[in-house]
Amino acid sequence: MEILDFRGEPCPTPLVKTVRKIARMKENDEIKILTDEKECVEYIKEIIPSLGVELLSIDEEEGFWIIHIKKITI
Amino acid sequence: MDKDAPDHVFLTPELIERFSRQILVKDIGVSGLKKLRSSRVVVIGCGATGTAQAELLARLGIGYIRVVDKDYVDISNLPRTHLYTYIDAKQSIPKAIACANRLSEIDPTIHVEPVITRVTPDNIEDLVRDVDLIIDGTDNLATRFLINDVSIKYGIPWIFVGFSSWYGQVFFINPGKGPCLDCIIPRRILEREERGDACEVLGAVNTAIALVSSIAATLALKHLLGILNDYNTLYVVNGKRLEIHHVRIERNMDCPTCIHRRFEFLAKKGSRRGATRICGSNAVEITPPVKTSLNLEELSKRYEPGKILSVNKYTMRIMVDDIVSIILFNDGRAIIDGVNDEEYAWKLYRRYVLDKMGLGG
Structure with a gap:
């Protein structure tokens, strides 16, 4: 599974890169996104329903979040 | 996240991709985009400055733009007017329709409403009451004084934009927070216009129009983002020498319109036939x-x-x-x-x- 480590990148860059990445994913592909921008976590959560992906989990670590998603439709 | 950001604008992949450069700007971001997307603006007059501002506002992502004009596209408009084409002129398409068509082609996801009408004391309240900002794209003081009246009456800000030849002026009028048009322009100039003395065609340079319109659209953007806080500066533009002068203007504390709330231009109702x-x-x-x-x-x-x-x-x-x-x-x-x-x-x-x-x- 691919891990996209956006830690250190200010919002909205992780959001833009996540949207672009999801557009290129195939069905059942999974990725984990790492970001330390809380604002971007909220935006990624908001946009997920329109991207054909399933949010598997969001885990808060020390100073950053791990968003685990799976592409369900293309 | 910005607490003021409206929550009824939903993010979509296309929206993020379209504005991927704009939202990287620190003062805008995703929350700023949401504010712009939920903003409503009316452009009164789809001539040189009106179309230039309308195009900038549409590309910025303003969610609702009403465009109002009584006239049709003429070939003499094409050198200085944004958005219009030779075909629009040959077919005498109403400016409001041609303007709205182009804005919708730029961004089909925004709402653009064309209104073909002369703006009068009888209809102006219906045209502006539901918007956040009024943009001046007119070419005469009589309509500007009318816009000023309705702006002060309903507390809706507006942007005054004037130009001729290489020169222009831009002023953001926020009711109650700074001077209004009646504070800064003597009524004798309007009276001169109404007598027909000011009816001559003054000419215009399209580069100066773009400069003036860009200043106005910047003020609109800052206001809609909630980061505009100067309502006393008149921007005087010399498009030939490429100078922008900031002139500080104070309120007239005896202003008939913004102090005494006498709306004399709005009161001149009665359809003109x-x-x-x-x-x-x-x-x-x-x-x-x-x-x-x-x-x-x-x-x-x-x-x-x-x-x-x-x-x-x-x-x-x-x-x-x-x-x-x-x-x-x-x-x-x-x-x-x-x-x-x-x-x-x-x-x-x-x-x-x-x-x-x-x-x-």
Whole structure:
């Protein structure tokens, strides 16, 4: 599974890169996104329903979040 | 996240991709984009500055833009007007329609509402009451004083934009927070305009128009983002020397409009019907005694071959002779182009429009 480590990148860059990445994913592909921008976590959560992906989990670590998603439709 | 960001604008992949550069700007971000997306703006007058500002606002992502103009696209508009094409001019498309069509082509996900009308004390309240900001795209002080009245009455900010030749002025008017138009422009200038002394065509350079419009659109952007806090600066632009002067203006503490709340321009209600010379052009506007709704394509069949120069859903251009033509709108209003005499314009309207409609008496 691919891990996209956006830690250190200010919002909205992780959001833009996540949207672009999801557009290129195939069905059942999974990725984990790492970001330390809380604002971007909220935006990624908001946009997920329109991207054909399933949010598997969001885990808060020390100073950053791990968003685990799976592409369900293309 | 910005607490002021509206929550009813939903992010979509296309929205993020379209504005991926703009949201990287620190003062805008995703929350700023949401604010712009939920903003409502009216552009009064779709001429040189109106179309330039409308295009910038549409590309910025303003969610709702109402564009208002009474006129049609003429070939003489093309050198200085954004958005319009040669085809629009050849077909005499109403400016509001041509402007709205182009804005929708730029971004089909925004809502653009064209309104073909002259702005008067009778209709201005309905045109502006539901917006966050009024943009001045007009070419005359009478309409600007009317906008000023309605702005102060309802507490809706507006941006005054004026230009001629290489020069321009821009002023953001926020009711109650800074001067209004009546504080800064003496009414004698308006009276001079109304007497017709200021009706001459002054000329315009499109680069200066772009400069002035860009300043106005920047003020609109900052206001809609909630980061504009200066309501006392008049921006005076010299487009030839490429200078922008900031002139500090104070409120007139005895202003009839913004202090005493006397809305004298808005009070001049009563539909204007009949023939009126159009300031700055060799034309007369005819407003029919009663409102009507015309099927112009059907009506065009009643004219001799060669008399109809163009016809579409909104306008029909009827040739009178080599110099004079009539642009008839589908509400019965007409512009008699190439004529200065109001009585003669009426005669032509009666002969070329009312008689064809079977209303000539």
